[in-house]
Amino acid sequence: MSPLRPTAIAAAMLGTLCVSGMAVAADTSFHAAGYGYANFDAPLDGDAPGFTGVAFNPIFLWREGDRILVSNEVEIADSGDGLDIGLEYATVAIDLWGPTLVIGKFLTPTGQFISRLHPSWINRMPDFPLPYRVGVTPMSHAGASLQYAANLTADQKITGVAFLANGVPESEDGTPALMQIFTDEPPDRFSTGGRLGLFLLPQLELGGSAFWSPYGDHDYLLLSGDFAFTELDGVDIRGEVMRATWGGDEVFTGAWAQASWRLYQVDKLRFLEPVVRFGYADGSTFSGGDAHAASLDIGEVLPVSGDHGSGAVDLGSEPAYEVCVGADLWLRNNVVAKLAYVHRVEVDEPTLRAQLAFGY
């Protein structure tokens, strides 16, 4: 039995109990939302261009009364290797008169990218930031989380989320993909982590996250700090730094930063949004001298995060760098055509990458 099943079953049972027992015969609201995208890559090193993937991600929301929300997102994707259908998340959220308890399979709340920015119609670039393509962060967890936020003043607030979940999720072929990079030991039965966020201004958020999972005699610990500055006039600057240790030894460092500016104030160009992004991922401190990594052929390892049409990155013996410069054309506030020049510096692979994304 995979690690997901006990929690999924418990979540389903608890959700059923909540819906049937806790909720009074109150009003219910159902909404179908979601997003989709199509990608096109044109390598500038001579390889043939082509469409590299399409996906459709329906999201179903069922609100029962004032305190319960059942939600899930399904990804139906074809990246050229056949049809993939996956469950991105499926949760029951319960309002505990202030804090919110979330049970089920939920997007990882560490950092800001996965939980808030990964949908293609929200992400300003056609792909994920570089550190999210090397597998040091799980996409989701199966377990329970408790979150809370409090207004300090009208303009300042503090947010927190803590979770307890199963061990690192397995990939589709049954291997514990996240830690595949570092060990072939089976994961322990649980992992934990959380994030604290502080809004000094409505426009400025600072966050700190931790994810910890034991692997036999070793602990995997990922720490990250993130920030976001968003001006309603169209300026959006955000980024994150990450550091992972395994058994106390540093095994990974990464960072990404992105700036975009929606040209609201320029009448003829108000639907355009130039974007720049920088990414850095370094697993060389670990992979360079480790026999286990060598036996795995670490360059072949693909991570939990999946490529989401973005092209996964091999975490090799040298640091990886990526520079992206692009522009988004907003056809509507929920429909965007993106074009980006993406340059993987250390392997000198420039690519023109386009994406049409929509949210609904």
Next chain:
Amino acid sequence: MSPLRTAIIRTVLSSAALLSTGVLTTRTAKAGPELDGATVYQDNCGRCHMPRTPGDLSSAGWRAVAFHMRVTANLTKAEFDALEAFLAPPPATAEPGATSRPVESNPVLAGNCLRCHDSQRIQDAVDGGRTMADWTTTLDRMRTYGARITPEQADELARWLATDAQRSN
């Protein structure tokens, strides 16, 4: 147990204590700062994605989405309440004998502004004597939020709103 593991467990327990403190303070503290739903909507929804026009979804749809956003964006209870009141207000019941407000007669305003804002709020601003320059600033800001008004329509609407004929007092 390794020192690292001890430290992590201590951190998690501290976080749980912080969160449980939140439960207690939420139940006992006075209501937090007064929040405007439109501001909460612009500040929080616009932080990650282009904000959808409130008129895009039904009231029932917004009820589900507002809760979803509460979880995703980790909104405070006060923010959630203000957001829900803004996006999914209870159906208005017209008072017997009530007459329409002057601002409701403008088709551009009715087709755009009233999709998000209550007409009484706009009428109050008109009655307060706002100038054309004030309205131009407001409408420019609304255009950045996604209001589908051309610059020419914005100029005309600002001029129209600033005239005495639109006042109800």
